[in-house]
Amino acid sequence: MTAKAYLREAIARALREEMTRDPSIVLLGQDIGRYGGAYKEFAGLFEAFGAARVRDTPVAEAAMIGVGVGAAAAGLRPLVSITYMDFLMLGLDPLVNYAAKARYKTGGQMRVPLVVKATAGARGQGVAHSQCIEAWMMAVPGLKVVAPATPADAYGLMKSALREEGPVLFVDHKRLYPTAGDMPADEVLVPFGRARVCREGRDVTLVAHAYMVRMALAAAEALADEGVHCEVVDLRSLAPLDVDTVAMSVARTGALLTIEEGQATCGVGAEVAARVRAALPTQPLRIARVAALPAPVSSNPVFEAACVPDAPRVAAAVRALLS
Amino acid sequence: MLYQIAVPGPIDDVEELRVLEWHSAPGQAFAAGDLVVELETHKAVVEVRAARGGILRAILAPAGDWQQLGHPLAIVSDALDEPLPAAASDLAPLLVEFEVT
Numbered sequence: 459m460t461a462k463a464y465l466r467e468a469i470a471r472a473l474r475e476e477m478t479r480d481p482s483i484v485l486l487g488q489d490i491g492r493y494g495g496a497y498k499e500f501a502g503l504f505e506a507f508g509a510a511r512v513r514d515t516p517v518a519e520a521a522m523i524g525v526g527v528g529a530a531a532a533g534l535r536p537l538v539s540i541t542y543m544d545f546l547m548l549g550l551d552p553l554v555n556y557a558a559k560a561r562y563k564t565g566g567q568m569r570v571p572l573v574v575k576a577t578a579g580a581r582g583q584g585v586a587h588s589q590c591i592e593a594w595m596m597a598v599p600g601l602k603v604v605a606p607a608t609p610a611d612a613y614g615l616m617k618s619a620l621r622e623e624g625p626v627l628f629v630d631h632k633r634l635y636p637t638a639g640d641m642p643a644d645e646v647l648v649p650f651g652r653a654r655v656c657r658e659g660r661d662v663t664l665v666a667h668a669y670m671v672r673m674a675l676a677a678a679e680a681l682a683d684e685g686v687h688c689e690v691v692d693l694r695s696l697a698p699l700d701v702d703t704v705a706m707s708v709a710r711t712g713a714l715l716t717i718e719e720g721q722a723t724c725g726v727g728a729e730v731a732a733r734v735r736a737a738l739p740t741q742p743l744r745i746a747r748v749a750a751l752p753a754p755v756s757s758n759p760v761f762e763a764a765c766v767p768d769a770p771r772v773a774a775a776v777r778a779l780l781s
Numbered sequence: 782m783l784y785q786i787a788v789p790g791p792i793d794d795v796e797e798l799r800v801l802e803w804h805s806a807p808g809q810a811f812a813a814g815d816l817v818v819e820l821e822t823h824k825a826v827v828e829v830r831a832a833r834g835g836i837l838r839a840i841l842a843p844a845g846d847w848q849q850l851g852h853p854l855a856i857v858s859d860a861l862d863e864p865l866p867a868a869a870s871d872l873a874p875l876l877v878e879f880e881v882t
Contacts, residue, residue, distance in 0.1 A: 498823075636795055638847060
């Protein structure tokens with residue numbers, strides 16, 4: 459028996475279950491207390507667990523993540539909510555230089571079980587409130603990065619994140635908040651490092667994460683009417699990256715199109731393409747990438763739409779790749 | 782005459798939403814302006830009011846169910862003795878007013 463839920467409900471359920479199970483979990487963020495979070499993804503938690511475990515913070519992301527790292531090193535399991543991923547940049551020093559390296563630096567004596575939830579994506583809010591910088595974070599040794607596309611995966615990955623030994627970046631895309639999806643009735647954890655084939659096809663493999671999975675699926679639907687059968691792989695986890703699932707698909711289709719909302723340069727697609735190429739060294743492959751244009755995301759809706767990939771752009775890239 | 786009450790729209794970003802609460806029951810009459818059903822999006826409540834009177838005959842999406850924009854939620858009629866059709870999708874939509882709050 460499954461029931462459908464909004465993304466915010468999936469996240470709130472994961473937090474509620476894990477906070478009930480583990481009293482060391484605390485939440486830090488802006489407007490996550492009585493207000494319930496920017497997308498109501500923390501709704502009901504302040505009432506259930508109180509002000510000591512659900513803490514409103516000032517607008518000070520460097521301090522928020524710094525406090526989170528220290529609290530994690532001292533034995534708590536903090537989740538720090540960054541309302542716009544753009545402001546994750548302010549907290550990169552404690553996250554990258556301390557949290558991600560603590561285990562290595564101390565010879566395994568210190569663990570920093572911190573989850574940073576950062577809301578990404580373009581939705582009419584301009585150059586400093588729209589970015590997807592998860593590809594930068596994939597390049598940090600010691601940091602895990604997950605980016606769900608469905609409520610069920612957000613639920614299962616959040617639960618796994620809150621049981622990790624080291625720091626995790628959990629990316630929730632703001633355009634997924636209006637969407638709903640089937641949820642498991644029972645408690646289900648989604649393990650890190652496992653991609654999901656969400657549509658089967660024989661002609662080309664589309665690889666995406668977060669909101670771009672929906673664009674890939676929409677393009678696949680449109681292309682099916684033209685007789686082109688796309689396989690769509692939702693990465694779910696960016697670090698660790700499930701190259702095996704992608705490579706097995708590409709071995710059958712012979713064609714790989716990566717899709718991301720961030721930049722193409724040093725992007726998720728560049729990494730996926732390089733690793734798939736290495737996994738299939740002798741097979742002839744066609745490879746292309748779809749990503750944002752090399753420009754900031756404007757608050758002008760025409761420029762925003764021009765910058766960020768959509769389903770028609772994905773479909774056009776597939777046609778070009780296969781022609 | 783028989784009508785359907787469909788999920789109204791457009792609503793920003795929303796393709797599908799959840800029925801929150803019915804304010805009328807099968808067999809009950811409603812007047813123009815009456816609140817018939819409340820729907821829930823990811824962040825707002827949608828109040829659906831009848832733009833004309835009628836009788837609620839069958840609820841197709843009870844509270845907690847999900848429905849796509851433009852798809853039927855209920856069958857209504859002018860008279861209580863009109864036989865119900867097998868499907869609602871061919872029925873004319875009842876005019877509604879809706880507010881997203």
